[in-house]
Amino acid sequence: MKNNILKKMILLCLCSCIAAASWAQSTVKGLVKSTTGEPVSGASILQKGTKKGTSSGADGSFSISNIVAGTILTVTSLGYDAKEIAAAVNMDIVLSPKANQLTDVEVSVDKGYGKSKRNAVTSVISSVKGSDLTGMPSTNLGSVLQGRASGVQITNSGGTNPPTQKILIRGFTSLQNSTDPLVIMDGVNLGRTGLNFVNLNDIETIDILKDASGAAIYGSDASGGVIIITTKKGRIGRFQTDADMSYGSAFYQNPKLAGADEYIAIQKRRNPAYVVPVNVANTDWWNATMKAANQINANLNFSGGTDKLSSFGSIGYVKSDGNFTVGNAYWQKILARLNLDFTPNKYLKIGFTLNPRFESWENPGGRGDLMPVVRTEPTLPIYVSRPQYDKYSQFSQTSIDRNVNPIAALKRGVFNKNYAIGIIGSAYIDISPIKNLHLRSQMNINTTQTYSAGYTPRYFNGNLDRNFDPTDVSTLEKSDNAYSNSGNAFNWIWTQTANYTYNLGADHTFGLLAGYEARKEYGVGNSAARYKSQDPTNSDYYYLNYMQGDYISTGGYEYQDTWGAIFGRLNYNYKGKYFAEGIVRRDVSSRFYNDSKYAVFPSASIGWIATNEKFLESFKKLNYLKIRASYGEIGNSSLNDPASYLNFLSPSYGSVNVATFGDPRTGYPIYTVARPANPKLKWERDIDENIGFDSYWFSNQLYVNAELYKRTAKDLLFTDYNGRPELGIPGGQKLNLGQISNKGWEATIGYKSQPKSKLKFDVSANLSHNTPYLDSYGLTGDPVLGDAQGAYRITEELQGPYTKSEVGQEIGKYWGYQVKNIFQNQTEINAYTDKQGNLIQPNAKPGDFKYQDTNGDGVLNDKDRVYLGSRNPKLELGLNLRVEYKGFDLAVSGYGRFGHKVLWFAKKFLTQGALGANVLAGSVNKAWNGEGSTNLYPRFVQDGATPDLLRFSSWFLENGDYFRLNNIQVGYTIPEKWIKGVRKARIYINTQNLFTITKYPGINPEIYNPDLPINANGVDISQYPVKKTITVGLAIGL
Template sequence: MNKNSLNSSMKRSVSVLLLLLSCSLAFAQSKISGKVIDQKTKEGIPGASIRIKDTNTGTVADFEGNFSINALPNATLVVSFIGYSNKEVAVNSQTELTIGLEEATNELEQVVVIGYGSQRKVDVTGATSSVKGEELVKQPVMTPTQAIQGKVAGVQIISSGRPGSSPNIRIRGTGTALAGTATLFVVDGVLTDDISNVNTADITNIDILKDASATAIYGSRGANGVVIITTKKGVSGKMVVNYNTQIGMRSAANLVKMANAAEYANYVSAASGGQPFPAGTISTDWYGEILREAFMQNHNLSISGGSDKSKHYLSLGYLGDEGIIIKNNFRRFTARLNDDFTLHEKLRVGLTTSFTNSRDQNVNLNAAYNNAYRAAPTIEAMKDGKYGNTSLFQNVGNAVLDINNNDDYTVLNRLQSSGYLEFNPIKSLTFRSSIGGDLNFRNAREYNYQFNNDQTTFILAGGNQRNPNSNLTVTNENIFRWVWDNTFTYNKTFGKHTLNVMVGTTAEQYTQSKFSAFRRDVPASKNLWYINTGNANTSTNSGEGDKWARNSYISRLNYNYNDKYLFTATMRADGSSRFPPANRWGYFPSFGAGWILTNEEFLKGQSLFQTIKLRASWGRVGNDRISSDGYIVTVEPNLAYPFGGGVATLGSAITQIKDPNLKWETTEEADLGLDFSIMNGKLQGEFGFYDKKSKDLLINVKVPSVTGDKDGVVLTNAASIRNTGFEAALNWRDKINEDMSYRVGGNITFNKNSVIGLNGGQPIIDGGIGASQQYTTKTDNGQPVGSFYVLQVLGVFQTDDEVAAYKGSNGQVIQPSASAGDFKYQDTNGDGKIDDNDRVFVGSYQPKAFFGLNAGFTYKDFDLSVDAYGNFGNKVYNGKRAFRQGLYDNVESSMAYERWSRGSGINSEPAANSGNLPASTYFVESGDFIRINNIALGYNLSPTLLSKLKIASARVYVTAQNYFTFKKYSGFTPELPGDPTKAGIELNAYPTSKTLAFGLNVGF
């Protein structure tokens, strides 16, 4: 063998040896055990994801945060969990690791919940926002949605102060007129429209899906946005017990000052032409009579624990809120049990269950506020056990009697539960089946006491306020909703390519039954408040129900190339029983793309930007929230029809015309956004533009009377609404030193809403408030939904000569019945008279912009936070002022002493009058406001003191809610929830309450 051959042979041998060695090393993986913990609390993080970088191999931490995985000695592990920053850890031949995760300061690195799954926020191509549970519990609120006011761009929350009520949520404007506007809530997988049963203390995170690309996975339920609520899970290891409580007092935040007896007497005298009216010695503050300082309390106890095979979370809660109106009271008990079990390394199951019992003692707001506003201050509320007779000379009831005479309460028992099974047949594939149910049992009872209009009841005899017969109304309502989801998720990484595919089905059904019974002459003893104790001859019964179902097919594709280029596509097909068979199915696609610029080579090496992501998306969602019989023609029985001879015969006839071709309301939305994090995560923000068009909206169209429809209208798809807007959010966090840190942030949303096509439909007239104002709003082309449509006030006639000089083109006096001191109205159409044809659009309740501000400061163990929110560019209607019906109705103090009188020159307030003024710009006021909705000052007990007390953690704090409101509106509150076509009218609104509360959080 020559030398060359020998060298060649040796080279081949070395090559083979190296190849065998490399192969052996490739397979020389070792088992790595470890634990993922919270870097701050040192507690295990159950469910944390551990993945070998650049592979599709991974595992999930158990209920104590423990994990094991086979990996090469030189491998790198990527660890992630919702709310924490991702972390990469080099194995470096170690076999045991403890990996600490820190709460994500870079919000883009957080893992957020999306429909039927989760993603890093940086990978999301739609518009989403998140709020942590720890931010919610700082405020003394009943529902978690109240606590996120002003915290999320694009989300407007309009809250009522009434205990037991849920606020209205508008995400990126109003997209419908007559169909449902409720936002979809998903609580641990259970779909619902009401979260009044959810205890804020049980929440880990709230994720809000805002644009159609993000919500399209929910198809027919996504038109009004989606709010996903994740509740707390058990922590494995040592049992953890937490107790937190809030105790405080509520009171009315902004009261309307009414005329006192002297001002009232002077006003009535002037309005009656100068006839004297005695003020007397009584001056009753009617709001003072029906309002009170109200006690509120909130207590929550939670127990968490478990092992590597199971973990459990149990919580109990009690909320009590008296309400600021006498006799008003709300209390709620909640219980929650969340269980998770690992039956096998590939099989997991879990059960989430909550039970709520609430009792709501209602009050008649119409009686309470309408009558308190109108009642004469010269009449006493009560004296020596008798009520003042406010109806002696005016058609107004005694507000205190109205409240005390009525006993109205509702008891609600609600059971909400969901269970899941999760199976991994192979590492990249997960099958998940979950089924959830929501049962509501509502029992309501309203009793009206008997009383007469004699001296045994009233201080002054006479009048017309009386109830000659007691009466009882009992209502029982049962609701059951279930939803069943089955999904397959395939997740795999091929080099620089990461693919996530989800397909599945979901089914949902809703049933409701309601029965009411009424009888008179039921005894006054509460023990006898049953229908059978009343007069059987006065009995009336009624019943109703509803049932509908949905069946859906869902799919989603997420693609990530090298953490630079992102693509998302979803498709959902929904079938709804609320539509006729031919239009039963709707198809809702969406597409999204993202570009992470900071991972490009041309931005490598710079230190200013940590993350810059551009995203764009388009999606289509639907709305099927209409009556289940909206397309079904029904026959009305027992109608009398005269035949020959004039004898009426009972028969049946079709009295309503319905559109048999009703179809889905659909919303298409395009979105363009920029998300960024700069200066080592100190400054984070997002900007977004959206264009959302809702079409085929349901609206009433007039039909000829010859068709026989008793209402003269038919509900059909004949309108379109458009919302376009811009939203921005910026948040800054920084440390001054080891002892001091601060944060400041804000968000703002500009939105333009307009009706862009009625397509033959008739404008929607709404907002009636009684008296002479049959309506105040009109929804029409080119205007926002629910725009105020009223007469334009030009000023006040200063002299009778001005009245005579105000003429039309034909020389006719335009307001011949007016006199000096009356309003001068604009003759808009120039026909020489003032009527409804002269009304003009003067704005709507929908704001042009709404915003939120927040700030926080910590020094050692002290912390201070301040939150504010508000809006501008909208209008509200002072309906209570417009409802004045007669000479003797009371007036606001400002109306009493700032009114026009001869020679005063006042041009904004008319002379004293008896009310019944037409709907006009006089009653339309600015809805702009800024509210400091929460100030909280807290102190965390030092470790030394905690050790002495033998507790793990403790925080005491004081919080003030709604204590400062800066507004232009003269009424109680510019926050006025309501249906889109009649929102923004203050008639019987519950005044906003302010709360001062003390709190304690203790961990054992």
Template sequence: MKLNLPAYSTIWLLLPFSLSAQEVAYAAKTQMQAEAPAASSSGVPLRTALNKLGKQHRISFAYSSRLVDGKMIPASFNAKGLSLTAVLDEILPPLQLEYRKIDEGLYVIKPQQLTEINIAVPVKGTVKDNEGNPLPGVTIQVKGTSIGTVSQPDGTYTLNAPDSSVTLVFSFIGYDPQEIPLQGRTEVDVVMSAGTSQLEQVVVVGYGTQRKRDLTGSIGSVRGEEITKQPVNTATQGIQGKVAGVQIISSGAPGSQPLVRVRGTGSMLAGAEPLYVVDGVLTNDIRNINTADIVTMDILKDASSAAIYGVRAANGVVIITTKRGRAGKMEVSYNMTAGFREVANLVKMANSQQYQDYLSDAAPNVTIPPYNVSTNWYDAILRKGFQQTHNISLTGGSEKFLYYFNAGFLTDEGIVNTNKFDRFTIRSNNEYNIADNLKLVAQFSYMTAKTKYVDLAGIYNNTYRAAPVIPVMQDGKYGNTAAFGNVGNPVLTIDKNDDRLKENRLQGTAYLEYSPWKFIKLRSSMSVNQSFYNRKRYGYQYLNDESTFLIAGGNQQRPESNLTMVKEQNQDWLWDNTATFQQRFGDHDLTVLAGYTAQQYTGEYIEASRRNVPMSEDLWYLIAGDPNSSTNTAEGDKYTRTSILARLNYAYKDKYLLTASFRNDASSRFPSENRNGYFPAVGVGWVLSQENFMREQQVFDFLKLRGSWGRIGNDNIESNLYILTASSGLLYFFGGQPTLGTSLSDIKNRNLQWETTEEYDIGLEFSSIGRRLTGEINYYNKQTIDALVGVRIPGLLGDPDNEYITNAGSFTNKGWEFTLQWKDNISDDFDYTVGGNLTFNKNEVTGLNQGQPLFRGGVGQQGNITQTASGHPIGSFYILESQGVFVDQAAIDAYVNKDGEKIQPDAQPGDLKYRDANDDGVINNDDKIFAGSYQPKFYYGINAGVNYKGADLSLDFYGNAGNKIYNGKKAYRYETTDNVEADYADKRWRADRPSSTDPRILAANMPASTYFLESGSFFRLNNITLGYTLPKGLMERIKFERIRIYLTSQNLFTVKQFSGFSPEMISSNPRSNGFISTQNNASPLEAGIELQPYPTTRTYAVGLNVTF
């Protein structure tokens, strides 16, 4: 299909139109000329003439290729001096064609027989979209006949049906077709749901929708079908690499939620994750969202777009819209995938022979046990995990009632033994049209899930370090690692621990929308988000004796069984009330939104444990344990927010655009004197392609320049940071007698206030070559001030964690975003798409704690390895610089200070050489340097797809570059008897290998240095999917609407330099306040350290989509 649109066309005219059951093709651009089309001896092709007329008159023609191909205009015809309508009246009737003018920019060419005929039953009505806007150009046809018509610019239509029992078919490319039985009626009004093509042009913004061409801010959109084609379990996994400015860091752990960064790291302490809005429900966790329910995800990236959400928008906003019903007969769909996943990048450890060779240098006095084994500990704990999803949905409705229902089941076995995630979801979205101007919408979702955890921290650490000369198990007894550093048998750790989580989540929104006049909408919405968690951790009793181990001894034992139970419940309700005025006055489009919202969150967390609980699962209750061993803890949280918001959208001649918004938030998380935050924003746009001076240019079909500014806030902190709390249990002596008392538990800051981010955004959007080439360029500058940080204070002040939370930081994120896409239809059966996006981001701390840096990120015995300081990115690596290996004693003797003294006098040949950065002749902490950051300098995505007849193929690539990863697991050593990687075992320095860049041994006391710092750059084939949709003729014979089968693979290959599991690292120490629901939060201050990551997995799956 081809497209020719004038530069001043409105966005909805970008949609192709449907005539009868035929596909529509648009006339392609041709070189503009003043004279009439040149004639050959046989005439001029009709397609060429229409192309010429479209160019000359700045209009578009919509027609079926089959209508015009092969038809000629007589060579004698001369169009010179004739108006457009005169030319069409002359050339079309002889070809049994006619035209209909839809508006000033669009004409539809159709067969003469597609007319309103005078037969028995006159029918009329109006066609609108989901937002109540009239839809022109919709084809309305009597099913099985050629009788039909096209809706007018105001959406109205009339036709004469042969009788009152026929079925009307409403079709419009870009919208889902509908078949509606007439059933004796003479008036049929239809609401058409946008299909995927329209969703590319209309985006969801806060509290409403806008045409993409009218946006003055930066918003990225991803269609649901682009997510569901991948074997992913969370929505954010599916958008990786698809939106510029959005970085997704995935984990291979079942049931986990990927970390998302929108335009860089947005906070040091107050959480850097975006806000998620699911059908109006505000949440921080979307693991309960079934990807099969998603229509579109819209990411509000800049401050002017996100400011309408005020307090919670500092890190961007992700709006998820789920499916709704559509009028017509009930449609039943079944979708499934089944496959398996495996570790994508496995670290190869030394085998028994390599290990013994290494020990001969590192620990020559250690005796190798006589087991004659070469254990691969990773093989012992890893497996191929089975994965399956099943979804069945029902959708349909009438003019009065629309419904959508979906039930889904997911099983995801992790690649670590016993690790598993099961999830069952239900979604029901219903819409009741109570009256012409009153409707009720109720949206409800429920999830129940079970997770079987494993102790990753202990298991991965032990698996990496465990000696290969020890067997996993023999004769029912475990191999004992006591003689090799007491590392611990990781298989025993899995077998002797049982950790299960059950969670239930309920989300619901109901709103009533009333339109007293056509241009006014009043909406009141109530949303509830409830979650319940129940976790049991049971540790089996086992002793370090010969009943458990091949050889007794060591410290891997649990003399008493233990049971820990955790219960948590959270409730979050939100009340939204908005009024919207929308009207067009001549060339002026005006939309005004005003609203009030109120929110309250409450959460409770209780943890209790006992020892000596019987091992029978039926007796895993605290009451069964030893009451004298009881311990418990509890936490609670409660906060409220109230907000007033307003937004104005104005467009003049669809050419000059203005958006202004304001929000006032009051949050109980701050002291009363600092409780209110004010968040204004403004954006302007200029559609240059609508200007007269652009009419003669041939490069751009559409060109828009926009700019915006906005202020947003962040209150994602604990609720009691400014409230003094007292703790009992203080013991003090008066006159030699102990007395119990109460003390202040920590130091609080009564002057806490908002983190505030101001952002400037400039963007250019364009399309060219018949709108087949589209692109977008953005520059942004985000400046965060009053950033919340934890400042270290002297212990003598009495604060137990020696940290004081205050507004003491500022930083910036500056960057460029580039998006480009080429989309073309070669024929009705063949189309393809190629696109990509590229993001450059620079994060820099501009002020911090009066110049005092923050140290974080300890690894083993190496101390802090990250530092956040002015002039550098958040969480930069601050370590010694390794300059290779001392090849011999002469190299050690030659490394001297200005006084001729050895700088590393205790070094031996084969040890690492460290740079004396401050040139004082001594290697110590004063020689540490800034050596990079976990934050990439740029990241990118490449997407391609092709459809040929029923076959389809898609490829998604993703990568980033310029970041660093600290190989913490290699540095995390306590004994020289720990195992080493095979590559190191073969290439480390030895007297016969003096040129090696690896040291002779990896000792427990090695300082943090650039030796352990590696490149985090990578390039990955994120997804490849090959599918086939069965022919329509076959579907009609077997009474199915559609059947599609496909093969798909996730993370098929990765090109990387990092020697660890995965360069996708965000944090070694998740930030949590104890609540299960916040365990995915990560600390940007100590990110990029690989300690115990869940390895990235590769997935292979087969899928089936069936629609009845």
């Protein structure tokens, strides 16, 4: 018996020795994570005292073979404290961030179809944290982003509803087509206008791809850059609910218009025969028309999850009332979101997002500018007694045909409804059949339905007895009318990607992405309007089908576009010091014909973390330095019409002075070629070149980065309206006409507190400069002249064009007559002659402008025009500050533009006036009023007496420099011990656009003109200024 026991004990010892020997040659596997649970990629796992080991993959996993029992492993990663740990078969290693070490370079950024640590990124990406936007009661994301990223120019529409913005990333690369950036949210392509679909409270991070080496992965839609939005996801842990609500008031700054006394004084100086009206009023049209308006912002979200299922849901509501005292102007939006991710095992992940939205607004009066308000003469009362006319004639009439009583204009738009309903959705499946390989398929949809309807009762600007002639289109607006418009847009995108990471030893890491994408867009819409010569009194007539009209006009559209692409990306990391990445994408678009449909766009970038070199180890003040360089190409197919290789026919139905068969109201139209076909049209090609660096100094508290770049757009897609008939090229044809380039730089400098400091702060400034140039253009190289196409006031009033872009020169420079001074007396007029003694301005009188005769020929014409300055700012500046201390927090942001000029078109009206047109207060003392009085403003004259004033000249240009304090927010987070059962509670007060520092005399120096071509923008026709808002809010988490 004892022998049996002894044998068993010997056998057990032998087995233990064999197991120990087996362990000595075993394989160690594990996962490296941060304290927040995020995987740490590229971490070095080495046997202590040796160089034997490996590095963690993209998901933080690692494996080491043939390791000796009891070996101590040393684990290191940039931004984390080193850790020593004994080897085990299955390991979970948690690294802590260094107390004084920067963590920004270890934050993951979305670079398109995948994330990467910032220290491994070689393209140009700016990031904004969702936490920095917390509590912002803004009605749109664009206004919040202004000034937060260098090289990103955002111009807001002011107080219009719904709010919009123009975004340029590193300038514009097209003269006639869209230059807006592509918006991607959770992998869903929202197109170039998708920012209004985003709820600020849903945002986790925003990554902005600014150069083609990064944006090229998204193809032609990304020619203007890419804004990638990642929304919040459910986290493992308990279920959480957060609510945030704010209420405030929004108002415009009063531009201070002249009163009745000053207006009358100006009219008497304009025309001594002016007769003061009987019973003169002193109407303050601004205060009569404008008021403060309510603004509400409410959000509710929930999140939670397990190791297999996570969810995040939200619903947000925004409403902004109109600032008019008359009517029911408003804009409201409801956004909802549901994100679900299901991970049944380590091989499979499934998820979907659903993002429905509803939007409605009403804009009575239908005006996009403030001219009726600021120009209407103050001597008129709002109401008059006119019982002999219809009910809408109770309002006083202005003295000039252009102006209308603004109160009447608002009443006139009594019925104006607009709706938009849409759904954005996506579903994906991610399969990982082997380690570090992910196969993903994702389907995205985006559909929107829009509807607008309105009714406008008759209200004549001039003669109330004017007869309505249905054959005269110009009189249609003088009648009452009802209209209805509707549209439907739908697109889907199906994307397949394979993403693989491979580690070759401890020093080499490769990443490979391959993908295919197919996309289709479809849209259809129709419009109808019915006009009538008698004004209805029944509100049923507000609707199109109830109105019996004398004239009906209809229209419609339908389009279909398809795209496809195959793409690949290869990146390489050597020892965490040297990085390289290459992208190739082959696009195909239905907007081009035959072989022109296809194009290939390559890009490449490299990076070097110099501080990982031994020769910089002794330089302790520099903690991190990465130098980057990139080159990339990207295509642009953003044509205004989807099939330029076909002739576009236009009907003459209902037009004046154009032949039709039969009655012009009901006859059959004649179709003519409005835009000739061009089957040889090809892709516009945008090329980006960039060099830059990122650096952190003094225990990572000071950070500085800078970029130097050049963007070139070749084979511009442009419509040549003149053509070359002698070469068989008709006018109006789409052509690949020329080349433009943008040269610029951008920089960010900031200073922040240590992570463990009680007083936390981060203050930064971002600066950028961009200048666009015309490298080549057109068939003849003729300069591009900018007249305000689409802005009728310029083409009617000013003698254009007003910008000129020549080959080799800056785009969009103002081009006009130089005003030398103002003639003070007749002697000066007589002395201004040519070489032959002829008067250069024989019709001038004292108080008129003296224009420069540039070429000295004695005749003022286009040959005397000179460059007068640029609309392009020399510097754009964004300032941001965030401070936290003992529960209190402060956030401040501001934005400014400097070194440019603004064409203040309204200057003629708001300083010189006209019969029936008011001016800014104080104008009577600024105009010339006798010899030696001033050289600033000319004399007051009767309408049409000085046609020279209509010459576009340097007098219309003003210093456009400004700095605006965009946002100030002060908040306090109530200690948790004071409110049991509540996870967090924060109260805050926020102000937006509190003040603007500027010498610009107009209403708003931030010029937004979506109707003008990009090369001819910068014209102030008194658009709505930005609103000032004051809000208070409460955020609660349970």
